[in-house]
Amino acid sequence: MSAGERFDVAIVGGGLAGLSCACETARGGLSTAVFERGAECGSKNVSGGRLYLGPLRGLLPGFWNDAPLERLVARETLTLVAGDASASFDLRAPGLAKPEHASHTVLRAKLDRWLADRAVEAGAMVLPESRVDGVVLHDGTVAGVRVGDEEIAARVVVAADGALSFVARSAELAGAPRADRLAVGAKEIVALDAGRLEDRFGLEPGRGAARLLVGDFTRGLPGGGFLYTNRDSVSMGVVVRLDAAAAAGPSGPETHALVDALRAVPEVARLLAGGETVEYSAHLVPELSFADAPPRSRPGLLVAGDAAGFVANYGFTVRGMDFAAASGILAGRAVVEAAKSGRPAEDAPGAYERALAGSFVLRDLAAARGLDRFLANDRFYGHYPRSVCALLEELFRVGAPGRGAAFRSTWKLARGTIANWRGFRDLWPARKL
Amino acid sequence: VAGEEALMRVDEKIALDAFRQDEREHIRLDAAKCRACGDRICIRTCPGHLYTLVGETGEVKVEWSGCLECGSCLAVCPNGAVDWSYPRGGCGVRYRHG
Numbered sequence: 001m002s003a004g005e006r007f008d009v010a011i012v013g014g015g016l017a018g019l020s021c022a023c024e025t026a027r028g029g030l031s032t033a034v035f036e037r038g039a040e041c042g043s044k045n046v047s048g049g050r051l052y053l054g055p056l057r058g059l060l061p062g063f064w065n066d067a068p069l070e071r072l073v074a075r076e077t078l079t080l081v082a083g084d085a086s087a088s089f090d091l092r093a094p095g096l097a098k099p100e101h102a103s104h105t106v107l108r109a110k111l112d113r114w115l116a117d118r119a120v121e122a123g124a125m126v127l128p129e130s131r132v133d134g135v136v137l138h139d140g141t142v143a144g145v146r147v148g149d150e151e152i153a154a155r156v157v158v159a160a161d162g163a164l165s166f167v168a169r170s171a172e173l174a175g176a177p178r179a180d181r182l183a184v185g186a187k188e189i190v191a192l193d194a195g196r197l198e199d200r201f202g203l204e205p206g207r208g209a210a211r212l213l214v215g216d217f218t219r220g221l222p223g224g225g226f227l228y229t230n231r232d233s234v235s236m237g238v239v240v241r242l243d244a245a246a247a248a249g250p251s252g253p254e255t256h257a258l259v260d261a262l263r264a265v266p267e268v269a270r271l272l273a274g275g276e277t278v279e280y281s282a283h284l285v286p287e288l289s290f291a292d293a294p295p296r297s298r299p300g301l302l303v304a305g306d307a308a309g310f311v312a313n314y315g316f317t318v319r320g321m322d323f324a325a326a327s328g329i330l331a332g333r334a335v336v337e338a339a340k341s342g343r344p345a346e347d348a349p350g351a352y353e354r355a356l357a358g359s360f361v362l363r364d365l366a367a368a369r370g371l372d373r374f375l376a377n378d379r380f381y382g383h384y385p386r387s388v389c390a391l392l393e394e395l396f397r398v399g400a401p402g403r404g405a406a407f408r409s410t411w412k413l414a415r416g417t418i419a420n421w422r423g424f425r426d427l428w429p430a431r432k433l
Numbered sequence: 434v435a436g437e438e439a440l441m442r443v444d445e446k447i448a449l450d451a452f453r454q455d456e457r458e459h460i461r462l463d464a465a466k467c468r469a470c471g472d473r474i475c476i477r478t479c480p481g482h483l484y485t486l487v488g489e490t491g492e493v494k495v496e497w498s499g500c501l502e503c504g505s506c507l508a509v510c511p512n513g514a515v516d517w518s519y520p521r522g523g524c525g526v527r528y529r530h531g
Contacts, residue, residue, distance in 0.1 A: 037519055039453065043527045044502060108531030129523030147522075164504045166519070177508040184505045186480040188446065189530045233530070246474045246509040255480045255505070256443040263440070279530045280446035282480035282501040284508070 007033045008344070009335055010145050010154035012132045012167045014041035015108075016321055017305025017328035018160030019115040019126075024332025026122035030339055033154070034116075034124055035147065037131040042112030045162075046187060046283035049107070049228035049235035050210055052322045054100040055360050059329050068114050069104040070230040071208025072097060075201070078316055079267060080385035081215025086267045087389050105208045105228040105235070106321075107189075132161070134170035135301065141345050142171055142300030155344045156335050158302045160328060163284040165307035173303060174294050180243040183223065183285040183313070186259050187237030190275035194232045200271050201229055212316045213268070215385035217261040219253040221245055222376055224316070225262040227271065234272060238262055239285060239318060241376070255282075285318055286311045287372055293365075296356075297349035302331045310361060312368035315375045323361050330355040374429050387417035443482045447499045455524035459517065460497040460506070466514035467493040475506045475515070502526055 009025045011018045014036030025032045038044040050073065053064050074096055079088040095101060116126050136144035136151050144153040145167070159167035163182065168174040194205075201209040213225040223240030238258045245255060253261075262268055286309040288294075296303040304310070305324035312319045334355050338347035356362050395410045417423075467473075468491050475484040475493065480503060483496040495506070502525055507517040519525070 037522050039523045039527055042531055043529075044525075045531050046528060047531065109528050110531075112531070131519055131522040133518075164507070177504060179508045182505075182508050184478065184480060184503060242478070242505060242508055245478050246511075248477070250472060250477075252477055254477045254482060256446075256482045259480075260440045277441060277446060277449065279449055279528065280443070280501070281450070281526075281528055281531065282503040282505070284503050284505065 006153040007031050008339060009156050009158060010152060011158045011160055012145060013161035014116055014126060015045050015112060015160060017324040019119045020325045020328030021158050021160060021304060021332035022119040022124040023122045024329055025335050026119060026124035028336030030336060032124040034119060034126045035130040035132045036126060036128045038128060040113060040128050041116035042109040045108040045112055046281045047108050047321055048226050048318060049105050050103050051106045052103045052319060054102055055322050056325055057099060059326055068110045069106055071105050071206060073103045073210045074207035075209040077211045079211060079213045080388050081213055081217055081265050082386040082389040084266050085389040087392050105230050107230055132167060135167060156300055156348050158304060158331050159307050160304045161307050163286045163306045168303050168307055171298060171301050173298060179246045181286060181288045182242040183239050183287045184242050184255060185237055185239040185285055186255055186282045187235055188259060188277045189279040190234045190236055190272050191278045192234055192275040197229055214381060216382050217265055218258055218381055220378055220382050222378060222381055287313055297352055300345035302348060302352045304328045304331045312365055313372055326359060326361050330359055377426055379426055447481055451527040451529055453524050453527060454498055455520045458497045459520045460495050461516040462493055462495060463514040464492060466512040470512055474509045478505050478509045
């Protein structure tokens with residue numbers, strides 16, 4: 001980096017959004033620099049572990065075929081947990097493997113490093129160990145980034161620096177991070193050899209399982225747990241709403257203890273028995289509903305990925321990585337298009353907004369609007385898992401004196417817990433989702 | 434067999450992670466604001482359990498060298514007592530799996 005040099009594009013953050021963007025701008029012939037604060041791309045990144053590739057194939061056919069993916073998810077399980085009891089809904093279906101719906105488990109250290117290599121191959125410069133401290137503003141236009149004492153000029157800056165986005169903050173597109181717009185995730189990587197893993201999760205060789213759990217192990221906090229099988233490890237963790245965690249009071253649960261509570265659930269303990277924890281990580285997840293999405297561009301600056309809040313919380317799963325990659329690709333293409341006009345700083349924001357509006361990113365995020373409010377109901381995390389487990393236990397219980405089929409007593413229990421006015425009211429808002 | 438393993442403590446889990454230590458702390462607490470805080474949400478919320486209450490002084494201390502860099506403490510502190518930035522380039526936690 002010689003003094004006085006100006007990049008066509010400066011991208012902050014070497015994650016899925018930033019590197020996808022870099023591939024596009026470098027391929028488009030623009031001088032591109034990616035600033036990554038970690039020692040290498042991926043070293044600061046954490047995800048639950050599942051990437052939906054289907055939507056991305058439309059944007060970049062064939063590109064992801066060589067990506068270091070862990071396992072194709074061939075089995076989906078939702079488990080309701082109440083103490084030592086659990087009830088599971090289990091899906092195996094050929095449709096899970098169809099390219100347009102397929103999801104794969106991933107480990108970000110590997111995946112992001114691969115994507116960084118693709119960006120370099122395309123001609124981008126990836127600069128690790130470079131923490132961007134803010135943007136440079138000239139007459140209201142973002143004109144570069146600050147790294148320590150150094151100012152690096154760029155025609156367009158792309159903020160792809162994650163949920164906390166200090167870059168969007170320094171450009172006044174975002175305020176201080178708010179607990180009611182975030183969830184916190186904590187995760188362990190548990191090593192388990194491929195043979196045992198496939199046996200325990202009931203998988204064909206090379207195929208993977210996604211297990212999502214909801215129940216009292218989050219101690220009443222809205223959120224849940226996940227298990228994703230990698231090649232020879234399992235990603236196990238919890239995600240809970242940060243505002244609820246903060247409001248739980250002095251007797252509220254400690255976040256790290258929720259991970260232990262998940263692992264202690266008998267169903268989980270059985271799957272992971274003998275598995276050795278090899279890494280512990282934590283990360284924030286944006287949880288803003290689409291309605292309060294902050295502005296994501298201004299002259300000279302585009303915001304992509306988690307930094308723009310592009311995450312959909314479906315309750316049973318949180319989806320963000322495909323939005324990150326897609327928004328990065330669209331941002332990159334917008335910059336390439338705007339560069340042709342000779343006024344990239346002025347024209348890129350409009351091109352980016354148009355591309356987003358026409359893509360699955362805003363369409364799918366709009367479809368998830370209101371879900372977060374629906375899912376804030378704490379009865380989904382305690383009362384319902386308890387009730388469903390109790391109901392099924394009642395239904396399957398045979399042999400008590402004087403009992404015939406348990407249908408009548410089960411129905412009576414259902415009336416008291418789920419099939420009543422309160423249950424109707426809890427679920428009624430779902431019709432609009 | 435299920436439940437056979439003893440659970441690891443959270444500091445033992447963090448000890449499994451790779452770090453490159455920065456000599457400068459990247460989290461600073463405003464002691465006066467911390468003393469005035471009753472709830473100490475940071476202590477419960479930090480996934481690394483790095484915040485502790487020191488003795489009778491009511492002072493909150495943070496073991497920043499084990500920071501997982503999530504930023505929860507920054508977002509939950511109701512008093513703006515947490516001065517938090519990412520560690521300098523190349524420093525801090527280095528996830529090998531992610």
